[in-house]
Amino acid sequence: MGRYVIRRLLQALLTLGIVLFLLHYLMALSVQVRGNPALLFFGGDRTPDPAMLAQVERLYGLDNPCYERTGDPCLAPFVDRLQNFVRGDLGTTLNGNRDVAELLSIYIPNTLRLFAFSVITLVAVSMVLGTWAARHRGRFIDHTVRGTTILADSIPVFLILLTYVYIVAVPLTRWARDIWGTESFMGQVFRPSYNPDYPWTTIIVPGIIVGTVGLATMTRLIRAAQLENLGSDFVRTAKAKGLKPLRITVVHVIRNSMIPIITGIGFLFAFMLSGAVLTEGVMGIPGMGRMIFQAVQRQEGNLVIVGLTVSAFVVVVVSLVVDLLYAALDPRIRYE
């Protein structure tokens, strides 16, 4: 087990290393093909004084001549970048010249809070729906649950968001405030945008919306797992042992159904990250997603790379945790 963990950790590090290099190479290629983003510092079109341009290039590490040669992997700046990353220096933004590491320390916790609500929503809703559908397999309820979750999955998250923000949120907030007052929980929870004064209340709704990503997949997984376990031989054995239905469910069905649920969360996590980009962008939540959203719009290559690195890091860690949870849950899985 210990050796397996170490091997997986090394593998994860290697993956991350390659991801970092690819990101760097793509950015270098972009500079080589499209020209110098340092020009943005001077507001785009104007031709700045060459001396000042050189200074800014140095500031952003773009002064290496490799950026002039298309196709050059720019290894020297890559090593510099890695060294900076290790030292905790993630560079600064082109717009406003802010320290990226500092921004991350604000953004990451916000995104984590968003995800907490998303995962809870996803697991709770799909558990209920999946179990319900499994109990009524092949009947009207089963088909309805399936159709509804597929429909929910078919509507892109950003459309749910836009509909919510532009159409639903304002009247709902007004209605809630008339009843419970502006400062109450209900008065804040439906706001169309994030409000840092109510950091928990105003993140619930976007969290739930992101949680609808993959609802159909997850419900399907849970339904299948429940059906497989309910009809399994070992549940029949448990019945033959004279156990009560509740004990059979708790001891013999739920634990066996955990594995597909964990797989599902691991698999959907990456998609939820994409959902967060748009959600945070539209709802104005200062998190990783909005950072990437804005970095794309302002063409800040470095910021995009840092954001994607963090996202890649999270995905790698989540898949590692999923694999370890498997081992903890299923004794048949032995890692050598």
Place this chain on the structure above:
Amino acid sequence: MAETMRVIGDTLPGVDRNAPLLEVDSLRVEFQVRGERIPAVRGASFTLEQGRTLAIVGESGSGKSVTSQAIMGILDTPPGHITGGRVLLHGVDILEQDEETRRTVRGNHIAIVFQDALSALNPLWSVGFQIGELFRVHRGASRREAKRRAIELLDLVGIPDAKNRIGHYPHQFSGGMRQRVMIAMALALEPEVLIADEPTTALDVTVQAQIMRLLKRIQAERHMGLILITHDLGVVADVADDVAVMYAGEVVERADIYDTFKRPAHPYTKALLRAIPRVDAVGGELEVIRGLPPNPAALPSGCPFHPRCFAAEDVCADEVPPWIEPAEGHGSRCHFAEEVYTDER
């Protein structure tokens, strides 16, 4: 023995010690499939006495496993429904008891060993937990007590190094050892009736013999009633006292082991016996029963065996044969039971 009887009296009011241990009386089971009712068991009757072994023999689909599940009360409902008949344990109809009492009967009085131990054991719990669970749930035993009893049981069924094996998971055992675990679990609460549903089908031939010997030994020690469900007549000849042959959901012949093998009274039994390879019959061609087992949704008219029967006459297609007893304690559901019995057909 006295002790077990007392337990029965506690959990099952109305127990009659003089009544047979287990009596199944015209049991009927139907499956509801897409609005259609398909009969799986059509009036199965047999009796099991204490300390004896009853073999239920039949092809796959003849309703023998469904019968055992109906007795245990673990039919998948829906689609399976018991639509008639009685299952008497010491004279008490357990089908009429409430769910709570029936749960007590399971494991405490009737236990079952399934064919495929690998899927019948929960892969995520240690065998110790799964055996001990019975003591924890039914006897309110402590964790430690349950573990101690589980070790005893593994010892009893001949698993070496039981103390260490107790924490292992089903996949870590070989097929034969896994079946022993299954048997240990069934024996845990000292049931009076043990149903073994094809307990050796999934095993190697040498291991099969070991498992059967183990079952026989424990049955003799505990004076249990054993119902052995199988399609292997060789095993039946070795261990059974009585035989019930099932075909198309009903018992077509019932007799003790000697009569069954010596003078079968039903053409189906006769054909089955002829299909056994024999060491002394060198050169001859092995007989097979022609045709296929009938589709339970569309049974042939009259006697369901008539399309495949070597002795069939016109009457077989028209009339359901009565239950005929050509000898004391030897019955057969065949129009020509007497002739088959006396070997005239």
Place this chain on the structure above:
Amino acid sequence: MSELTAPVPTTERQASLWSDAFRTMRRRPDVIIASLVLLLVFTMAAFPGLFTDKSPTACAGRDARLRPDTWFTGEHPLGTDAFGCDFAATLVHGTRPTIVLALTVIVASVAVGLVLGIYAGYYGGWLDTLISRSLDVFIVIPMLMGAILILSLFRGRVSADNLFDTIAAPALALALFGWMEFCRYTRAATLETKNLDYVVAAKCLGASDRRIMFKHILPNAIVPVTAVVPTTIGGIIVTEAALAVLGIGVQPPATSWGVLLSDGTEWAGGGYVYLFAWPLGLLILTVFAFATFGDALRDALDPKLR
């Protein structure tokens, strides 16, 4: 004895699997409805002329933002957009880039995934290590993120003269991050199949590696892949729309549903809801049809999960 062939199972078993699946699907009303919707959309993409006789580029400024008060009749059945172009024509002509983009991406992803997956699974060794490692690398970046990365780093002005230029950049970016799922399924199926008796038999009879891979293993590997294709097409359409809303997908003045949606959001608040609602409805309907079809297909091809 012209050519050595393996024992029968592959083709026959495959044939019955597919025809069984087809028969199961044919009986489900939801599948029939979904198929009709998809047929409509495909027809719209292939022959826009059947649905509208206007040109989406013939616009008149004085006709801008005419609400479709007379439903489905009159000069502009669905009204006109912000530049006075006929909205029905815009919508219908926007279908082709959307569908062609989705199909291009799926064909490219499946092709890359199948080939890499079969080679990795069949040969194993360093090739498998290499392909599995790159799979790991690509899979940590979700499709939308990857596309955002590529498109934002290499954003340039693309002239929208022809279909190819319109969709090339987003198609490339999406396909680059879309092949992993197919590769993984193919690899797993290959590993499973390559030790089956009839494949080993074919090998013993001297069939070439390539013949074994594409004659015997591919028919098996293609089953799990096909089962996820329709759902993935739906996903690609959604992702394209998201990219368009971010402003980095198909670039205006070329149209796609995503572009129309992204334009529509600006006008929806001002009372021109139809500019938002039509592309929205069409998109959801199509994606829903793909997902329903895919769900049924997965069921039909994998009876275990029913």
